[in-house]
Amino acid sequence: MKEMSRIVKTVTNFVYGFIIIFGFYIIAHGHLTPGGGFQGGAVVGSAFALLLISYGSLNSKKFLKKDILSLFEGFGLILFIVLGFSGLGITFFYNFLANSGGWFGNAAVIGVNPGNMNTGGVIPLMNIAVGLEVLSAFGVIVLTMASAAEFTKKKENS
Amino acid sequence: MSSFVEIIHISTLIMMIIAGFLAVIFKKLLPSIIALTVASLLLSLEFYILHAPDVAIAEAAIGAGLTMAIFIFAIRGTR
Amino acid sequence: MKKIIFGIAFIIFFSFLIVSAINMRTFGEPTYSEMDDYFIENAQSETGANNVVTSVVFDYRGFDTLGEATVLFTAVVGVVALFRGVKK
Numbered sequence: 001m002k003e004m005s006r007i008v009k010t011v012t013n014f015v016y017g018f019i020i021i022f023g024f025y026i027i028a029h030g031h032l033t034p035g036g037g038f039q040g041g042a043v044v045g046s047a048f049a050l051l052l053i054s055y056g057s058l059n060s061k062k063f064l065k066k067d068i069l070s071l072f073e074g075f076g077l078i079l080f081i082v083l084g085f086s087g088l089g090i091t092f093f094y095n096f097l098a099n100s101g102g103w104f105g106n107a108a109v110i111g112v113n114p115g116n117m118n119t120g121g122v123i124p125l126m127n128i129a130v131g132l133e134v135l136s137a138f139g140v141i142v143l144t145m146a147s148a149a150e151f152t153k154k155k156e157n158s
Numbered sequence: 159m160s161s162f163v164e165i166i167h168i169s170t171l172i173m174m175i176i177a178g179f180l181a182v183i184f185k186k187l188l189p190s191i192i193a194l195t196v197a198s199l200l201l202s203l204e205f206y207i208l209h210a211p212d213v214a215i216a217e218a219a220i221g222a223g224l225t226m227a228i229f230i231f232a233i234r235g236t237r
Numbered sequence: 238m239k240k241i242i243f244g245i246a247f248i249i250f251f252s253f254l255i256v257s258a259i260n261m262r263t264f265g266e267p268t269y270s271e272m273d274d275y276f277i278e279n280a281q282s283e284t285g286a287n288n289v290v291t292s293v294v295f296d297y298r299g300f301d302t303l304g305e306a307t308v309l310f311t312a313v314v315g316v317v318a319l320f321r322g323v324k325k
Binding site for chain 3: 030031032033034036038070073077080081084092093095098099104105106107108110113115119120121122123126127130133134137140141144145147148151
């Protein structure tokens, strides 16, 4: 796919870092503020789509690699399943870290409060796992479709 | 207070219907996709007014970002 | 003839939608609210997270989220298998 004009590329250079940081903020604060793994991963995936539209699929092969993204996707799904099986002493998907005093184990203040990052038990780890899986899944889908559009256009012209 | 929220509800829904109608009747493909994106973004605003910010974030990222990207890839590939 | 049949079907469907919209319950008042009251009362002390929606999605109904992640993984596998012949 041909790359777009200079205006679009300048605005993309200025903006895409902030979009990616906002997506990781939504993932990391999923147990305190609205959002979670799926929403934050979708925001980071839309930043990847912006890069692919403005730079074209050939030029963005340098910073978006399909092998690394699919590796992250499998890693996220395996981490999620392992966290689900870890609570199997009581039930499947039991929250074995909550209110235990260890990692993410502080008890939350009951009522309306500004929030503490060190609470939530296994929920922040599951947020990170699902967010990693969703962002690399959307990245792989968008990258594969952009390469396929480029390929069909080149084939019709020749 | 209540009447103000209802005015925002009704105007958002009317603009959504207008944007969906424009997405059907446009002849060119790129303005039609942009009208569909405007309808999806107004749906995200409606979810936010109805006190569902989770669904609003997901709708704004997927319906307005990734769907438009995939449609633009399809247009560039077939032109 | 075809237009008359389509018009009658459209009017019947539209009247069903109007009647169900008139009989709709007011917003924010469910009929049975025992489950919602339990979540709002106990979610913060049981899971330790402030966000009740996330604690429902990842703790109480974690099996549903596992199915959703598996659906997304299957979608990615389908897309990559569909475009596997594309080189560069």
